[in-house]
Amino acid sequence: MKRFYEKVPRIFKNFYFLSALFFLIWMLFFDSNDIITQIKLGHKQAELENAKEFYEHKIVEVKNDREALLNNKELLEKLAREKYLMKKESEDLYIIVEEE
Incomplete structure (x- = not known):
């Protein structure tokens, strides 16, 4: 029986992919210039x-x-x-x- 770590696709184990994914999520939702704020500012x-x-x-x-x-x-x-x-x-x- 394979362990959970072995079942995860290889791309999700890549450090650069995980860093980029974390950065993208941070910029879209948690940063002070997130996408929701940008949309509101555009309407304003x-x-x-x-x-x-x-x-x-x-x-x-x-x-x-x-x-x-x-x-x-x-x-x-x-x-x-x-x-x-x-x-x-x-x-x-x-x-x-x-x-x-």
Whole structure:
């Protein structure tokens, strides 16, 4: 009857194979840069890049709105009346809220 050690395939007895296998398992699961962490960081990076793109678009939009407001007095007055509820001294302001 063969002993257990004799039944093990020869490749599993090789020191270099065992070292490489240990290194691979260590790097995939136990290291601070393991594969799970790398996947999470990849998802986080994609989210941050999407947010960056969104905010860059918003910055351009705000700059365009600012330029329009600085160059057009009527648009500035309209914004002040609608958004900030400002009025002239001789006017009365009524706010109508529609119920749904």
